[in-house]
Amino acid sequence: HVGSKLDDGVGYDLSASTFSPDGRVFQVEYAMKAVENSSTAIGIRCKDGVVFGVEKLILSKLYEQGSNKRIFNVDRHVGMAVAGLLADARSLSEVAREEASNFRSNYGHNIPLKYLSERVAMYVHAYTLYSAVRPFGCSFILGSYDQDDGPQLYMVDPSGISFGYWGCAIGKAKQAAKTEIEKLQMKDMTCRELVKEVAKIIYIVHDEVKDKAFELELSWVGEVTNGKHELVPKDIRVEAEKYAKVCTTTTSLLHGISVTWVQNNSTFKVFFPHFMVTN
Amino acid sequence: MAAATAMRFGQLSSGSDMAPDWTTKEVSTGTTIMAVEYDGGVVIGADSRTTTGAYIANRVTDKLTPIHDRIFCCRSGSAADTQAIADVVTYQLGFHSIELDEAPLVQTAANLFKASCYRYREELMAGIIVAGWDKRRGGQVYTVPVGGMLVRQPVSVGGSGSTYIYGYMDSNYKPNMTKDQCLRLVSGALSLAMERDGSSGGVVRLAAISETGVDRQVILGNQLPKWSTTGYIPYCLSKGLEIYPTV
Numbered sequence: 001h002v003g004s005k006l007d008d009g010v011g012y013d014l015s016a017s018t019f020s021p022d023g024r025v026f027q028v029e030y031a032m033k034a035v036e037n038s039s040t041a042i043g044i045r046c047k048d049g050v051v052f053g054v055e056k057l058i059l060s061k062l063y064e065q066g067s068n069k070r071i072f073n074v075d076r077h078v079g080m081a082v083a084g085l086l087a088d089a090r091s092l093s094e095v096a097r098e099e100a101s102n103f104r105s106n107y108g109h110n111i112p113l114k115y116l117s118e119r120v121a122m123y124v125h126a127y128t129l130y131s132a133v134r135p136f137g138c139s140f141i142l143g144s145y146d147q148d149d150g151p152q153l154y155m156v157d158p159s160g161i162s163f164g165y166w167g168c169a170i171g172k173a174k175q176a177a178k179t180e181i182e183k184l185q186m187k188d189m190t191c192r193e194l195v196k197e198v199a200k201i202i203y204i205v206h207d208e209v210k211d212k213a214f215e216l217e218l219s220w221v222g223e224v225t226n227g228k229h230e231l232v233p234k235d236i237r238v239e240a241e242k243y244a245k246v247c248t249t250t251t252s253l254l255h256g257i258s259v260t261w262v263q264n265n266s267t268f269k270v271f272f273p274h275f276m277v278t279n
Numbered sequence: 280m281a282a283a284t285a286m287r288f289g290q291l292s293s294g295s296d297m298a299p300d301w302t303t304k305e306v307s308t309g310t311t312i313m314a315v316e317y318d319g320g321v322v323i324g325a326d327s328r329t330t331t332g333a334y335i336a337n338r339v340t341d342k343l344t345p346i347h348d349r350i351f352c353c354r355s356g357s358a359a360d361t362q363a364i365a366d367v368v369t370y371q372l373g374f375h376s377i378e379l380d381e382a383p384l385v386q387t388a389a390n391l392f393k394a395s396c397y398r399y400r401e402e403l404m405a406g407i408i409v410a411g412w413d414k415r416r417g418g419q420v421y422t423v424p425v426g427g428m429l430v431r432q433p434v435s436v437g438g439s440g441s442t443y444i445y446g447y448m449d450s451n452y453k454p455n456m457t458k459d460q461c462l463r464l465v466s467g468a469l470s471l472a473m474e475r476d477g478s479s480g481g482v483v484r485l486a487a488i489s490e491t492g493v494d495r496q497v498i499l500g501n502q503l504p505k506w507s508t509t510g511y512i513p514y515c516l517s518k519g520l521e522i523y524p525t526v
Binding site for chain 2: 106107108109112114115148
């Protein structure tokens, strides 16, 4: 890595307690690389709730459906979707749960999401200060719905920073997913409409060639669930996946046909492209 | 309240009849306190007498203590205990509000009072009414009596003088009163309690808390509501004296 080693062989990237000459903390950047190697997770906030979608890659033929969850419940009204090292993410979800629970115990009401994300971000940040520990190798998206604050969406990354969003994506296809998210008018959509769009985006950004099979994990929290964060019910998920498959197949068919036409191929082989032409 | 204090701290008096009360008894806000919710805020009130036994240590006490911009507490029981708890909660709530970057909820303040009152229930003697306004639920009244229970009520009375006005409250409180009706209800109830309870008296302190702010007032002795069977009027009538007009 350019800049991480001086000519005399002393590296600036060996511990989080060292800055490089150009002001970077390499360990934190390497942690973000770990997130970029993981499959995509997205979260979108709409008029009356928040929807999460995670592309869960299936690495084994013996995989049990519904296992290896990437979406966690932090409190009744708060959900968390993760990308990166799953073990780190699980540990942080426990931290988030304790924060939310202690808040309720001390102050008598639901934890506001802004406060929760800042507390967990502070915790993540602490692990970027010392050489004795390594930073967390995961980013996560927190979403909640509450009578008074409405829907809220926050994202925390390994550097320990937290921002609020209307829509965000983490993981390997986050750029492509962000492009798709930006096309949506989420402020005017309801959760039911948004679920289908989230499924569609995950299907769009999924790389059929490199990653083969995947399971879509969908969850939501909003007026539609009465403020409770839960996995999207099976029938709605199936409908959303059907919609997503139709959209992506149509698009890829169009692209495939245009390719065969231009290349003057007589075969009807449809190419599944890596980069989707925007509709 | 005074009798209860005597029971708890009787051992300290060392049985000497020659020493006056106020050298041995704990300082107590004998008290009558109350709080009423109305649409848009709360009205809180208290008397102003602090006693050490039979001696009135302070006849112009302010028992309505601000905890935050729109949250107050009414203190009854041991003066020291309630002041200490109020200081702790003021600190905790102030810190919490800065962290949240928004005005704290009345419910949060009440929970903080409950936490302290319940954890140290064996050592404390504190009956507190927490009342205020927040933008989530408007005006709210929470009562935290001795022992550390927490419950929200539309109206709450507390202190040694409260026993004399339960009937008055039950018969005169109606839901959805206006601010002025609440002010009259509170000042009327407090003056009745102050008339009958030896540990309550002095002036009536009132505060109306709403979105726009806190409006405090004091009703002095001669301006208190007058009742036909107690005090001033019967005395005048019995002596054939002129009854001076009241405000």
